[in-house]
Amino acid sequence: MRSGSQATDGDIVRAVLAGDRERYAQLVERYRDRYARYATRMLGSVDAAEDAVQDAFVRAYDQLAQCKEPDKFVGWFFLILRNRCFAERRRNRSSASLEAANDVAAVDRADGGAETAEQRRALQRALLELTPDQREVFVLKHVEGLSYSEIAERLSTSVPSLKMRMHRAYDRLREQLRDHT
Amino acid sequence: MNGHELHPLVKQLLDGDITLADLPAELRAEGEAAVRLLAGVDRTDVSIPAVTWRVMAKLERRRRRFAPWLLAPALAIAAALVLWLAPRTPAPASLVTVRFVLVAPDARQVSLAGTFNQWDPQATPLVRAGATGVWTATLTLPAGQHQYAFVVDGARWVPDPGAPAIDDGFGRRNSVLTL
């Protein structure tokens, strides 16, 4: 992949702040998918993730002047999205499960496993029963594949406190999955 | 603390710090059961390309202080929200999650027919979200070229108004999905 052939994030941020509004689309295009999976697993449906990411980009635009390090836009943007995910009002349980079910409903066509699809639905439902903090550490580690130290750096917290959160999450997930199968 | 907690070593196993082989024999079963817990982790990439134009349109709309956004002309009251995967690392068989949406408040049933399901109008029903008349279905499809259309009330073949369309050779139009 050719690297460095595009404007840097900092260049685009500075251009937008200087009045070239249209260039914000470049940033959106560049990063709209980066956390789409994270938002989907955090909120339980692609619908909700799309709304959250859209809102986060609009908010980031509004607060662009407060982005202290324009070349690190994406990390700053992640925190805005994260806040938006945490603030998401819990949808009523039945519609969240239905959406999680719909979103994975056809996976079994390609994977060839109705059991796999059911496992995914079950885990997604169980994830939604965790606190947002617990769900987040689980998603960042087991879905996004980050290490504890990478997560700690991103969330400005410590590895031991992340592990404590995660270990509670494991127990709660196990409880949920056992009680609902 | 209740008695249902996983053993700390099993938690380390889930963390990836140790392997099953490192567990003492009496914990193996619990370890294997716990690993199955992770079997439902869905790592499918999600892509939301509609966000780009929606964000820019919202910013534009606020700037001009327009009335509520009309997603499509009154006749074609549907919007396609297509989500697709741009694989970050090349995968041998790329799968893409795609969401299909049709706004059809008067329809009694809506389904999706296309090259990915042998054009069978009964294979892939859409689900209606409450009273809003928004019908959706989400499929995971292989990367490649797909054509499709919605089938309304079992009889009316309707291309997706938000998607590129081509002649189907039979006097109608098919929608195009290029993944």
Place this chain on the structure above:
Amino acid sequence: MITLLALPLALLSMQQGTGIAQRLTGRVPPQIASLVEELGTAASARGLPIDPLIEKAIEGSAKGVAPERVASALRLVALQLDTAAAALRDGGLVSDTLAIAAGEFAITAGLSGSDITALARTGANAAALTVGLRVAGTLAALGVPPAEDIGLVSVGLRSGEPVSALLSLPANVQSAMARGATPAQAAAGLARAAAAQAAHGPPPGHGGGHPHPPAPPHP
């Protein structure tokens, strides 16, 4: 027990037939099935893909189209496959069935043989060209005129960008159209921007792609 096992095996060998017949069984009327067999066998012998024929036959039957109309649509597909293959040969690419199928799609979308040849002449490899043809057809289906369409896709193919960049062209064009550009303007604008980037080379500093995002700004 042994006879029970033998029976399914016999059925299996009976069902082998040709690959074409298997895929059409129960989905198309007999006269369409024979036409597809005939066109498909001939196409296959010429190194052309048969999937477009099979899919079109299944589509027509599923839509309840009269067999005569399905038959003429099939003959058109066969003709377009030939045109696409010839256009690719003129551009230096021989016998890649996926590329030919993609070319057939591009023709259905309104592009011509010479448009296909132009894309083939960018020198892209078969895999990239296949994606390029699919994208070109999709852009045509969005209303982008052939000149701007081929112009935009050619820039992408020549620059050696990953196929994911090509695949996002239709969405980018739609974005621009949502903001008021015509399809031609949208495509031309994107092509200019891409060509400018290609010409000016890498700017100092890092680019936009990282496997993981950088750490958040420290307070």
